[in-house]
């Protein structure tokens with residue numbers, strides 16, 4: 001049996017690093033366990049954002065989460081991109097690198113969106129080959145995240161969980177399991193999210209994502225702009241139990257409240273961990289009210305946030 005989490009550590013409870021929180025983090029050094037950065041926000045940036053990241057990376061474990069690998073695209077792999085990705089990972093001693101099971105562009109254009117791919121034997125062979133090349137280049141297992149989706153394809157023949165499970169088997173990649181994405185897709189495509197969880201190869205899940213979404217009554221949109229809903233927390237309870245403890249991160253990318261609020265939201269995960277409580281250094285528990293405004297553009301969070 002494969003080593004649990006591919007040998008990667010359980011980092012505890014983390015928060016997505018966002019520039020609006022830089023001053024708070026630098027001033028207060030909050031007791032969050034780790035941060036996840038959007039890789040593209042720092043790959044090309046020098047100056048203050050990168051200087052700040054370097055300071056934060058000296059104090060906290062950093063994980064890199066990409067939105068432009070485009071593993072499902074028919075464009076050739078972008079080795080300039082991979083070179084920068086690898087360099088950044090070395091610079092900040094990233095614990096691991098992740099991206100999404102999706103495509104983000106074609107003919108050299110980046111849509112800044114995480115677009116779904118048809119799931120069939122042909123696309124599986126395509127993604128499998130590209131994953132092998134990418135992992136060979138990075139010299140480490142890459143984590144792939146299950147995306148949220150709003151359409152399915154008539155020529156999809158493989159359930160998403162099986163597609164990901166076979167990728168794990170045949171490429172030795174890891175998984176980033178976004179339980180909110182499972183929930184969003186389950187409502188949009190009318191499947192049972194618990195059945196999805198039944199088929200996840202949990203020994204290869206290295207990280208979980210949690211986030212809020214927007215309920216548009218006929219469908220859900222993965223907006224990352226609010227608290228995690230109870231049904232998603234209940235899915236997380238199962239995921240946590242099946243992994244035996246897993247690095248868990250809250251994504252909050254629009255209507256971003258003060259850092260204490262975001263941190264308090266991820267700390268709620270402790271209530272769903274059963275007997276698998278991790279040893280964390282988290283201590284902040286300010287549960288002040290969330291600042292909400294209008295619903296943001298649904299694709300806001302995938303646009304690079306370089307400032």
Ligand SMILES: [Fe+2]
Nearest residue numbers: 145178209251
């Ligand atoms: Fe996610």
